[in-house]
Amino acid sequence: MGKFKKEDYIAQLSIDCVIFGYKNKELKVLISKLSYGENLWSLPGGYIFQTESIDEAAARILRERTGLDNIYLEQFKAFGGPDRIIGSEFRDLIRSGLREFDPERFDQEAIDWVTGRFVCLGYYALVDLDKVDPKIGDFEEFLKWVSVEELPKMTHDHNTIVASAHKALRQNLDEKLIGFNLLPEQFTMREVKELYEAVYDREFPMNNFQKKILGLNVLERLGKKFTGAQNRAPYLYRFKK
Amino acid sequence: MGKFKKEDYIAQLSIDCVIFGYKNKELKVLISKLSYGENLWSLPGGYIFQTESIDEAAARILRERTGLDNIYLEQFKAFGGPDRIIGSEFRDLIRSGLREFDPERFDQEAIDWVTGRFVCLGYYALVDLDKVDPKIGDFEEFLKWVSVEELPKMTHDHNTIVASAHKALRQNLDEKLIGFNLLPEQFTMREVKELYEAVYDREFPMNNFQKKILGLNVLERLGKKFTGAQNRAPYLYRFKK
């Protein structure tokens, strides 16, 4: 990675991504452990090049972090209190060099830039968790999938941002039929139901749920899925394109 | 007005306001005629002080433009193509001084700042049109209420922004019961119905509409409104606080 040039980016404006995945009947979010401070967590994010649109920037940041292209992505809200200053909590920590940053990439001027006040554009992404190959960003130690129910306290207003993203997801899941982005290509009806239950945190009766989803006419029925269990084999479905 | 100091503001980030009003059975938007160029229109907007939140900035801008406090305000989307550069269309026009700006307020450096690339945060506001006393901003000649159906071609992507705001309004009108912000304190059921018809651009049967709205239990019935017409006098209603 080359030197960070602040002139390349829009100042004081960042993009934070709430990357949703689904596994083990849980809705999960990809969060990052920061490489400075003690037990500090945050959402993966990035900055906007002067030459790209904000949607392109979000897609690029997602691509850099997940290795995936054509991710389902939705801008849901901008966040911008005057207290959204990375430095207000960690500026001293960073500057004191408690953890060293790569001086090749970040000089003092760049660190000042990064630790100023930021307005952030919140995007949420829906991915097939198993296809993601998470890559760390600047100031990050590692990334981790965590259930939305068990998120740690994160830096700044990132917990608020996730809550807002979750709310937006709930509002859009049905209307825009985006839930299938969280599942693999083929899935059973039960898996769809359990996904909905994870998102809305409530139960759906199987038979009525099936009728509702099939009534949308967006799924095509494939073969059956034989698991070896001593019960009727469920059908596999695929999202129509 | 004092000198414009760019250091006071967040760079490359603006707020554009879609101010909705309602009159003569039409949903209207307050737009401004620019003081340079020929027949150029845009949305009223402004910039964000380093010391305020984005919501505070939007409320302040609305206050400056309408004279009203406690306006219903909702952030609905951020817009940020790399082509959103005021200068790309008008930079030369501005710089050539086709219309002179107040040099006390804007020096060359400030004009460079203003004509760069901007990401904009879209807010929509709902106001009682008759209470608004529109005040022009920088680079503006006058403000005008125009029906959403008859908007002129505006600068940049402002037509897109209005369309997006209108869509957000439609989605929220019912759910958040915000429509009454567009009406005076007292109103008849027919006026509410006609407002809804203006927003959704379709008809609602009076009797069912009445049942639905009254069923929400958010209105209190006051006296009757005698207009002198030779028909039964309608009730007046008020929004419960």
Added chain:
DNA sequence: ACAAAAGTGTTACGTGTACACCCATGA
């Protein structure tokens, strides 16, 4: 008494929920 429009009531329809039932699978 009449025209105009406000307001109320009654019925029909469609969606979603609850319940009951049958079917396939492998031990």
Added chain:
DNA sequence: TCATGGGTGTACACGTAACACTTTTGT
């Protein structure tokens, strides 16, 4: 043939839509 869970069908409740009707007001 039995237990398990998948899948389908039917009856009911609810909210919305369509229709008919009564009431008020001023000429």
